[in-house]
Structures are given as structure tokens and as C-alpha cells.
Amino acid sequence: MSTTTTTTTAADDLIARSNRLGQDPANTNYAGGNTSAKGTATDPVTGEPVELLWVKGSGGDLGTLTPKGLAVLRLDRLRALANVYPGVDREDEMVAAFDYTLFGTGGAAPSIDTAMHGLVDAAHVDHLHPDSGIAIATAADGEALTATIFGDKVVWVPWRRPGWQLGQDIADIKAAHPDAIGTILGGHGITAWGDTSDEAEQNSLWIIRTAADYIAEHGSAEPFGAAREGFGPLPEADRRARAAALAPVLRGLVSTDGVKVGHFSDDSRILEFLASESLDRLAALGTSCPDHFLRTKVKPMVLDLPPTASVEESVARLHELHEQYRADYAAYYERYATPESPAMRGADPAIVLIPGVGMFSYGADKQTARVAGEFYLNAINVMRGAEAISTYSPIDESEKFRIEYWALEEAKLARRPAPAPLAGRIALVTGAASGIGKAIATRLAKEGACVVIADLDASKAQEAAASLGSTDVAVGIAANVTSATEIQAAIDETLLAFGGLDLVVNNAGLSLSKSLLETTEADWDLQHNVMAKGSFLVSRAAAKVLIDQQLGGDIVYISSKNSVFAGPNNIAYSATKADQAHQVRLLAAELGEHGIRVNGINPDGVVRGSGIFAGGWGAKRAAVYGVPEEKLGEYYAQRTLLKREVLPENVANAVFVLVGSDLSHTTGLHIPVDAGVAAAFLR
Template sequence: MTNPTAAALIARSNRLGADPRNTNYAGGNTSAKGTDTDPVTGEPVELLWVKGSGGDLGTLTESGLAVLRLDRMRALVGAYTGVDHEDDMVAAFDYTLHGKGGAAPSIDTAMHGLVDAAHVDHLHPDSGIAFATAADGEALTAAAFGGKVVWVPWRRPGFQLGLDIAAIKRANPAAIGCILGGHGITAWGETSEEAEANSLWIIRTAESYIAEHGRPDSFGAVLDGYTALPAEERAARAAALAPHLRAIASTDRAQVGHFTDAEVVLDFLSRAEHPRLTALGTSCPDHFLRTKVTPLVLDLPTTASLEEQLARLDELHEQYRADYAGYYQRGVDAAVAAGTPAEELPAMRGADPAIILVPGVGMFSYGANKQTARVAGEFYINAINVMRGAEAISSYAPIDESEKFRIEYWALEEAKLRRMPAPKPLAGRIALVTGAASGIGKAIATRLAAEGSCVVIADLDLEKAQAAAAELGGTDVAVGIQANVTDEAQVQAAVDAALLAFGGLDIVINNAGLSLSKSLLETTVADWDLQHNVMAKGSFLVSRAAARVLIDQKLGGDIVYISSKNSVFAGPNNIAYSATKADQAHQVRLLAAELGEYGVKVNGINPDGVVRGSGIFAGGWGAKRAAVYGVPEEELGKYYAQRTLLKREVLPENVANAVFVLCASDLSHTTGLHIPVDAGVAAAFLR
């Protein structure tokens, strides 16, 4: 049963974390001190419950709390030998844990344990960081808050910062909290309610002060030619830029993208001061650890053509990589000069931007997965809000480059990265599956998502596509869209939707189809055209639109055709369906030959009749095929199984398994292949 003190802490944390004005996602930490019963002695024991490393206040649960014995945690003061050794104190937290200790303690644990208050909140509100990054932040803190809030000069989070804040609280008994220079705020109280009220008072007072005393035009005048494009034109230009931008962001390793054209971003990029401010970089560690120190900013007006933008972006990317390498080397040189052996410093993690800003269009953010990319964008919006507030009441003055390097390449940050689970096989890849609201397509989408891919589920039925996507998780995993693959414009819109949702495209599954079971004499021209429009023409349209993206991204990719054993097997009453499947099968060979130079693999899968869950079979095809073979429709799957060598019914999941194998790294050298998934039909053996 959860301790009442811990339960109150979780409730307070969730309330604070639910409002983005209070703190950013996964930003800040909260704590509570109280007593529990020692299970060994049966005696009361004083404990510290504190949000553990990597958690999020808004969604915090008991498992996300680190639990420490307060007496042992405070005893670490005697073991502390100064700032040159404070990283060692994080390892020492392991010796203060109560029982298994819960989540891993974060670097801010000392702040919570050493401050003499029962409840402590450390938060990253935009308004508070605006004061923390203002050039005259100390004077502004005194003016806005009086003696209730104390200024603390920038210090890297750690044991010494905990000692500093504890000393400041003792020296200022009337204070309810402090502004941490370059970083955020900390507040405290003797009850959970008091700590929460004090945190909110600091945040709201900061907001009010900026609103009442700040300049409304803190980002400067609007620049000619930098205002936002109309919404439709903006989306079209974003989709056109997306493949090229993903190539830029993925030079070192493939990234997933997120696009936003929020008004706050568009307004910032239209203002005269945005070049100066973006060059200064972000300040709060939570911000720049996710956004990198600075973004890549396109320095062209919205009147520039797409070709001009792409050419300039390439130039800016080359310069960005050179600048980041210089930043890294300066940090290494400074660390070595201070006594850190070079071999102990982490290698450069990549020199590509995490944030790309395009005036008039919006912001593209990147990360190892969709959530990371989305959160990076959210953090940069936090940074924009911070800059606006700091410039309104003063001038924006973030922590300097050397301090940013010390945090970005901190051994403790490197240890946190090493604790992250290994990525799934398809992590960082983005898939578009047609006809994916049911049957084979849905099974494929489900498998790809389970293996780490982001998935766009395209189907004629929008409602079913969205429902299928919802089953896979939130929009960080899958989105559902409507698309008729026979319509060139709708196909392009589907590819654009993938680009705007996830920043790119890596895997394309041509699965959309239907079937009409008719003999040659019964097949009409309309029947023939329908079959070929959906599967032969539809696959061509999807592959062509996708290939443009795959080539521009320079990341290779996979195109998979769900063909059929009927592409090589001649059966009765199936002329239109089998002919178009043969067309698809040869498209595989043709495209494999054409796209190989770009690293794009093109393969096919030949299933036997997949009855269970199939929209085609449920739509009348099953009844007609059952009539051809003289079996009840409900026994069609068993009939198909008995005519195979393995005597097994082919299920949608069997086809999905083959798709995964083709797209995973083990078959990285395989293209132009057709894999039978038919349980063994000798007449359909490939020759």
C-alpha cells in the first residue's frame, strides 16, 4: 500500500505536471519527506521520496519515485570532498536507498534531501526561466518577488547546488523559493499543499510581472518577406521540404521527424531578432539536451523557391556540422586542460541539427522516435517563450557554451543514455501500409509497429483506418488516413500525410486490393479495369510517389508488394485478379532493378488465400471461391490448408512475419525476391 506522504506527493506532481505553464515534459522533480515503518526493525524510519531520473511529473506513479533513507542521505555531506568529486555522489546515493529504492535517483536528489523543508518542488516554467536567463536576473528577481524568492547564480545541477540552496534557505527564513540562474525555479513548504501553492505563486508572479512590465514587441519588428505562408501552401511546402530535411537530420543516424506550424513558431521566425536569439541557443539543460545547443535556421524569405531553399539548406547543414564539431572540440580541449583524461570523455554523438526552422513554414524537430522528436519541438517552443519573456523585461543571456558542453557530454548524462533499452529492430523507420484497416494490411501494420516502426494506415474507409491506428497506440505510433490508391492526387496526399506526421518514409507496403471471382466470358471490361486500377495502377502510383521521397532522403528503404501465389499459379475463374497480380509481381522485378542504386530494396510476398479477417473474402470473394471449389464458405480456409504441402491455413500474421523479415536488417542484401507464404503450393513454386 502506498505511503500517504508518497501518495500526496504523486498527486501534487501530477497536478503540477499537467499544466505546461508549470514545467515541460519530463522536466523538474518533486519530493516529500516523511516516515514509514522499517520492515526489519519495526521502528519508524525517516524517508525521502523524490521523482526518479527520467520520469515525468504529469504521469508520475509510485514506480517512478526513488526512495532514500533521509539520515543516510544527509550523512553524505560528511563524505563530500568538493565540486571536483561531486559526480561520485550520485553513485553514493545507492548506499542510501530504502529497500530496493524504486527508480534511479536523479542528479537533483541532493537538492531535495539537503533543503530543510518537508516538501520541495524543482520546476522549469517558461516564465521562471525567463527571469533565470535575463541579463539582470538577480535584480529582476528582487524587484518582482521581494525577499520571498532568492536568486541563485548558475551552477551545474549536483551535490554542491543542493548544499548552496540549503544554505540560502537557512540564510533567508522568509523565502519560499529561489530562481536558479540559467535553469529554473525551486520552491518549498512544510506541507504538500504549501509547497504547491508556493511553486504556483512564483510561476504566476513571474508571468504577471512579464505581462505588466515587459515590452510587447520583444522579438522586434516583422521582417518583410518572412510572414507565414497561407495554411495550404505552408503544408505543401513542408511536405516538399520534409524528405530533404530528414536527410540533413539523419546524416549520422536515421531520425524520425515532427512538424509544427504553431503560431508561436511562425511569429518568432517572422521577427527581426530571431537570427540573433537562435544563435544564442537554449539555456535550461532540459531544453538543449533535447534540442541541441542551437537550431539550424533557414535564412531565406518565404518568397524563395523550393530549389533555392534546398540549395541553401545544404550549405547551412555543412556549416552547422562544422560549427558543432568546433563546439565539441572546444569543450574537449577545455575538459582536458582542467584535468579530465581525453579517453574518459564521450565521443561526439552526432553533428546534425535536432531543430530546423523554416520562416513562413514552421519547425521540424527530430529524434530517435516520434515521441522524442515531438518533445524536442515542444522544448524549443518552451525556449521561444523563455526568450520572449527575457527579452521583454531585459535581454536574453543563456549560460555560456562551456557550461552547455559540460552538461551535454557529462559522464552522468552518458550513463543515463546507456541505461536506455536497446532499440527495437525497426526503430526510427516509418511505414505506409495501404489497405491496412483489416486483414493482411492490419496485421502488417500491427507487426511493424510492434517492432518499433511508425505506421501510416491508409484505407478507403477513414473511420476504420483511424480505429486501426488507435489500437496500435497514440499518434506517436500510428495515424489513420483515407486514400483511394487509384487516384493520383489521393496517393500523393497519403505520402504527404506520412511526411507531415513522421517526417519521412522508409517502408511502403502495397497491400490494397480486391478480387472478382469470374470466368473469362463473365469478366466485363469494367471488372478488368477495376482490378487493374486498384492493384496494378494503384501499386504503380504508390511506388512512384514513395520513390521520390526515398531517393531524396538518401536512406534507402523497402517497397514490398503483397502479390499472390496466383501471380504464378493458373486457376479457374480468376482471369482479372490473377493477371493483375502477375503485373504486380513484375513491378517488383522492374523496380528492384531501377531503385537499387538508391539503396531501395523491392520485394514481394505471394500468399495463398488468406480467409480469416480478410475484407476481400468477407466482401463476396470467399463465397464465390467456395462455390468454385464446391465447399461451404465457412470451411474455405480449411480447404485451402488441405491442398498445401504443410496442411496449414495461411493467416494474416504469417504474411506480416514475412514483411518484417524483408524489412529487417538480416535481409539487407535481398531485393527482387518473391517469398511464398502459401504453406506449400507446388504449382506455385517459383522457377
């Protein structure tokens, strides 16, 4: 029996308070900070009341915290650990000791900050990472500013790595300052407390708002100094076009040690920072709050050219800067690594700053990349605040290394689930709002890929994307594959949404079931424009990105059994499918040297869910074969060797096999997905 689900006012209030605090980015960053409450529950073994600590567990997010995200500990046993505390040099051992204080079963793993919450003598404790609070915490004269801004209500705590001793330091400060409501943690954040949940929340908000008000009232108007001439932001359309042009090259560079997904932001606060005369100095100092640089690395990579430089000049310089960044990062690791340090996790930057254009952030998946960018924006806000009233002075580089390569952080990484088969891959599927295309997009997303659903109807594309999850998983866009301009726009949107492109599925299509004499010139042109020309345009635009990335990739054509089988009353459709089939062979031969695989799939008779069949094609084909339209799927099944109806999901399964690792040495192949049509056997 689990006792961690015992309903208590303390735990309920804690969840509500945490959600309110965490949902406002002014209070703390994503997954940053932790909150706690103390209360009593009945011990199911003794029947006696027991004092408990409920605290946000390791890796949770305050804004979305639920009871399952809480660690629940016996307070008497937690505090008794003081008797076995081995000292600062071995305090990491205390995290494992927390397991012996847990109450009941289930719940989240206790975090390193658990000691802070258990040792501070207050019923409710908040530890947060607000930009305004960290600005004070990272100011060169932060201690004096704390006294000036808050008086005796808030006490300065010098930087100390999170752990048991920091918790004891804060507990001692509270005991020595009975009128204090919280602390500023040097280089880190804030901690506040209260006798009730509401009091703790109000104290936290008072510290955050008082710091922000002081900075606004007393800060300089230009905390970053004057703007550099020629480094101001490009017009929106121009900077997004430049970002899309640079994205493939950047993705290839930052994926040297492992493939990354990207996120682009041209937030006005970022653009202001990138145009400032303080950019190089502040960027080199890196971030300070542990949550920040764990996500953003010790410092960003900064392009030192104005936005008026050509794309070619920028690309050449980015290659040079990347090589230099990797060398600098390796030297940083060697300066501080010990025999016990975890191995270097990779030397590529997580943040790339492009003056006049914006910021790219990178991670193993879209959420990680997006959050890294959000954290760096937090860091910019912190720098702005610190520079407005003082000088930004983050913690020492050696301390940053101790956090970045902390054994406890390594253990947290090891607890992550194994990545899905297509994790880190970015797919563009045309004609994907319904039928085969939607089934393909669904399967790719399920296997871990980020997916862009392109369709003529933007609203349907967006609806289909929303059904797959958040915009960290899929986005929907409008694209007419017969237009080179719209195709390039779709490729650019993909690059700005996810930072790159790995996998393209040419699925968009239509069909006109007419005999030779009934087929007009307009019919022929429409059929070929959508599928033959459309596939060509998509593949051409995608191939440039894949080549620039230098990461290989996949192009898949959804062709047809009709590309090799001659049937009646189908001249325009079948001819264009044959065109697509040969494009597969031609592109496989041409793009192989770049590691790009090009393969095709030949479905037949996919009636269920098909937009083509629903649009009149089904009725016409049923008339050709002399069967009712509602029986067309059954008719197609009965003419196959396996006597099975082909569904959109069957085609999607074949796409997954083609783009997965098991067929890594296969290109120029067509896979029949037709339940066995002997006349369409490939020869």
C-alpha cells in the same frame, strides 16, 4: 520483501501533486523538474520509525509519475553524505553514493537533483522548469528582476550545474531567509517548498503565475522586434506543402550520423519567432535550461531564405547550411572537450527552423522528436519573456557543453534499452485497416517502426492506428490508391507526421471472382485501377521521397500465388496480380542504384480476418470449389503441402523478414506464403 511500496500520506500526496503540476505545460516541460516529500515509515528490520525522502527518480515525468517512478532514501544517511562530500570538482561521485542511502528495494534510480530535495529543510520541495520562471532566470538582470517581482519571498541563486553543492546552496538560502518560499535558479528554473504538499504546490504556482503576470504587465508588445518583410508565414496549405517538399531532404541531412525520425510544427508562436528580426541573434544564443538544450542541442539550424524562395533554392541552401552546422558543432566540441569527455554523439542538428513554414525536430524515435520540438517551443517562450522585460542571456557555451557531455548524462543514455529492429523506420501500409494490411502494420509497429495506416475508410484507419498505440506510433489516414492526388496527399501526411518515409507496403486490393464471360470491362478496369495502377502510383510517389532522402528504403508488394498460378473464374484478379509481380522486378532493376529494395510476397488463401473474403469473394470462391464458405480456410489448407491455413500474421512475418537487416542484399524476390502450393512454385 519490498518496503518501497509502503503506503504513506506523504508519498500519496507527492504523486497527486506531481501529476497536477506536470500535466500543465505552464508549470514544467515533459520529464522536466522533480518533486519530493519527507515522511516516516517503519523499518522492517528494526521495527522502528525511520525518516524517508521520496523523490522523483531519474528520467521520470511528473505528469505521469507513479509510485514506481519514485526513489526512496533514508534521510539520515543521505544527509550524512555531507561528511564525505569531496567538493565541486568531484561532486558527480555523489550520485553513486545515493545508492547507499536507498530504503528497501525497487523504485527508480536517484537523480542528480536528489541532494536539493534532501538538504532543503522542508517537508515538500518542488523543482520545476516553467517558461515564465526561466524567462526571469535567463534575463540579463535576472537577479534584480527577482527582487523587484517577488520581494523577499523568492531569492536569486546564481547559475550552478545541478549537484550536491547546488542543493547545499539552496538549503543555506532557505535557512538564511525564513520568510522565503522559493528561489529562481539562474539560467535554469525555480525551486519552491512548503510544510505541506498543498503549501509547496501553491508556492510553486504563485512563483510561476507571478512571473507570468509581471511579464504580461510590464513586457514590451513586440519582444522579438518587428517582423521581417517577406518572412511572414505562408498560407496554411502552402506552408504544409512546402514542409512536405523539404522533409525528405532534411531527413536525409540530419540522418548523416544516424537515422532520425522527425516531427513538424507550424504553431503560431513558432511562426512569429521565425518571422522576427531577432531570429538570427536569438537562435545563435541557443537555449538555456539544461532540459532544453539536452533535447535540442546547443543551437538550431536556421534556413536564411524567405519562404518565397523556390524549393530548389531552399534545398541547395540547406545542404550548405548543414555542412556548415556540422563543422561548427565539431569545433564547439573540440573547444571544450577534455580527455575524459564522452565521444561526440553526432554533429547533425536536432532542430531545423524554416521561416514562413515551421519547425522540424528530430530524434531517435517519434516521441523524442516531438518532445525536442516541444522543448524548443518552451525555449521560444522563454526568449519571448526575457526579451519582453530585459535581454535574453543564457548560460555560457562552455557550461552548456559541460551539461551536454556530462558523464551522468552519458550513463543515463547507456541505461536505455537496445532499440527494436525497425526503430527509426517509417512505414506506409495501404489497405491496412483490416486483414493482411492490419497484421503487417501491427508487426511493423511491434518491431519499432512508425506506421501510417492508409485505407479508404478514414475512421477505420484511425481506429486501427489507435489500437497500435499513440500517434507517436501510428496514425490513420484516408487514401484512395486509384487517385494520384490522394496518394500524394497520403505521402505528404506521412512526411509531416514522422518526417520521412522508409518502407512502403502495397497491400490495398479487392477481388472479383468471375469467369471470363461474366467479367465486364468495368470489372477489369476496377481490378486493375486498384492494384496495378494503385501500386504504381504509390510506388512512384514513394520512390521520389526515398531518392530525395538518400537513405535507401524498401517497397513491398503483396501479390498472390495467383500471379503465377492459373485458376478458374479469376481472370481480372490474377492478371492484375501478375502485373504487380512484374512491377517488383522492374522497380528492383530501376531503383537498386538508390539503395531501394523492391520485393514481393505471394500469399494464398488468407481467409481469416480478410476484408476481401468477407466482402463476397469468399462465398464465390467457396462455390467454385464446392465447399461451404465457413470451411474455405480448411479447404485451402488441405490442398497445401504443409496442410496449414495461411493467416494474416504469416504474411506480416514475411514482410518483417524482407525489410529487416538479415536480407539487406535481397531485391527483386517473391516469397511464397501459401503453406506450399506446388503449382505456384517459382521458376
